[in-house]
Amino acid sequence: MEELIIKDLLINDQIRINGDVRVVGENGEQLGIMNIQEAKAIAEEKSLDLAVISPNAVPPVCKVMNYGKYRYEQQKKEKEAKNKQKTIETKTIRFGLNIGAHDVEYRAKQAKDFLLKGNKVKANMRLSGRENAFADKGIETLKNFAEIMDEFATVEVAPFKEGRYINMVLAPKK
Numbered sequence: 677m678e679e680l681i682i683k684d685l686l687i688n689d690q691i692r693i694n695g696d697v698r699v700v701g702e703n704g705e706q707l708g709i710m711n712i713q714e715a716k717a718i719a720e721e722k723s724l725d726l727a728v729i730s731p732n733a734v735p736p737v738c739k740v741m742n743y744g745k746y747r748y749e750q751q752k753k754e755k756e757a758k759n760k761q762k763t764i765e766t767k768t769i770r771f772g773l774n775i776g777a778h779d780v781e782y783r784a785k786q787a788k789d790f791l792l793k794g795n796k797v798k799a800n801m802r803l804s805g806r807e808n809a810f811a812d813k814g815i816e817t818l819k820n821f822a823e824i825m826d827e828f829a830t831v832e833v834a835p836f837k838e839g840r841y842i843n844m845v846l847a848p849k850k
């Protein structure tokens with residue numbers, strides 16, 4: 677199981693503040709500015725924890741709360757936020773330099789399926805040996821592929837040559 681990242685608060689005996697602090701009650705009511713020992717006594721009297729919420733404020737702000745319940749709520753919120761995130765995958769479709777028209781159409785059909793599912797598509801063409809001399813033809817092929825996909829995708833990265841490869845990235849239309 678992945679460990680969720682929660683900002684830990686200083687509580688009870690971990691608090692190293694000397695002097696006065698502003699204390700907030702468990703229901704959000706202001707209890708006023710008092711000495712740290714008095715604030716700890718109030719929290720202990722209610723069988724709750726004293727946590728430093730804002731250590732950089734003047735005076736620092738502490739809250740009387742049930743720290744275990746607070747941590748549980750924070751974990752729950754983080755988990756919910758993580759579940760709502762949508763991950764976008766990048767699917768790769770490979771081309772050859774001398775690819776036929778029907779094969780380009782077939783790859784366009786595959787790319788359409790990927791794009792409709794919300795994924796990005798990386799069109800990749802590997803040039804080998806003498807094919808490097810005809811990189812312009814490869815770039816043209818990928819541009820034609822982009823025109824076929826124009827209804828479903830926008831070109832995020834135009835075709836470009838990188839070493840032995842020609843790459844292009846398509847993103848789904850909104």
